[in-house]
Amino acid sequence: MTQAPTVPAEPQHALVLAAHPVPDSFNQALHAETVKTLEARGWSVDDCDLYAEGFNPVMTEAERRGYHDAPDNITPVKDYVDRLQAADALVMVFPVWNFGYPAMLKGFLDRVFLPGVSFKLDDGKVVPNLTRIRRLAAVTTYGGTRMRAMLCGDPPRKCVTRAVWHVCRPRTTKYLALYDMNRASDARRRQFLTYVGDQLRTF
Numbered sequence: 001m002t003q004a005p006t007v008p009a010e011p012q013h014a015l016v017l018a019a020h021p022v023p024d025s026f027n028q029a030l031h032a033e034t035v036k037t038l039e040a041r042g043w044s045v046d047d048c049d050l051y052a053e054g055f056n057p058v059m060t061e062a063e064r065r066g067y068h069d070a071p072d073n074i075t076p077v078k079d080y081v082d083r084l085q086a087a088d089a090l091v092m093v094f095p096v097w098n099f100g101y102p103a104m105l106k107g108f109l110d111r112v113f114l115p116g117v118s119f120k121l122d123d124g125k126v127v128p129n130l131t132r133i134r135r136l137a138a139v140t141t142y143g144g145t146r147m148r149a150m151l152c153g154d155p156p157r158k159c160v161t162r163a164v165w166h167v168c169r170p171r172t173t174k175y176l177a178l179y180d181m182n183r184a185s186d187a188r189r190r191q192f193l194t195y196v197g198d199q200l201r202t203f
């Protein structure tokens with residue numbers, strides 16, 4: 001009897017990192033849509049709302065001094081490291097502030113994406129170490145236009161699609177961005193929510 005070909009296992013577990021302080025903001029609506037869509041796919045979701053959890057984004061002097069001392073460097077953030085390392089998919093939901101991440105999310109990357117966790121240094125070169133993550137997405141909004149962001153180099157887009165991408169080397173990367181939110185109508189916002197759901201259903 002011939003055996004059926006093995007179908008590669010789908011990622012089952014996503015870490016969603018959300019960073020907006022206002023529960024009834026548009027970003028929190030995007031966050032809810034993200035979690036709902038992934039759960040509807042049958043994935044388990046670790047819903048990490050950094051503000052709601054009171055994450056402390058500030059790296060201490062001791063953490064900086066011990067930054068390269070793996071594995072002890074993870075001690076202050078071990079729970080978050082465990083959650084990151086359990087993820088097959090990573091989705092970051094955030095507004096663009098000063099053409100970067102909100103401090104909460106930046107602090108997560110600084111304090112949790114540590115040597116020995118997200119990368120290893122081989123003769124000074126970054127070697128990806130979060131390769132369990134096969135799918136990477138960002139869901140984000142900008143007040144200004146895409147042209148204005150491009151004139152500034154659009155750092156958050158590059159940070160996700162190049163820097164975070166490099167330590168994960170995912171199979172799929174999606175950068176879902178609503179630009180020009182300062183002028184976006186309710187209809188345009190609803191359309192983007194639908195777009196995010198559609199994109200994450202097939203991600």
Ligand SMILES: Cc1cc2nc3c(=O)[nH]c(=O)nc-3n(C[C@H](O)[C@H](O)[C@H](O)COP(=O)(O)O)c2cc1C
Nearest residue numbers: 025026027028095096097098099141142143144181
């Ligand atoms: C502190 C702060 C900094 C911001 N900096 C930028 C910026 O650099 N570029 C930009 O396009 N929009 C900027 N904005 C606009 C936000 O991106 C916009 O308000 C947000 O995406 C809207 O989402 P929300 O309604 O969920 O907050 C900034 C907003 C705040 C509060």
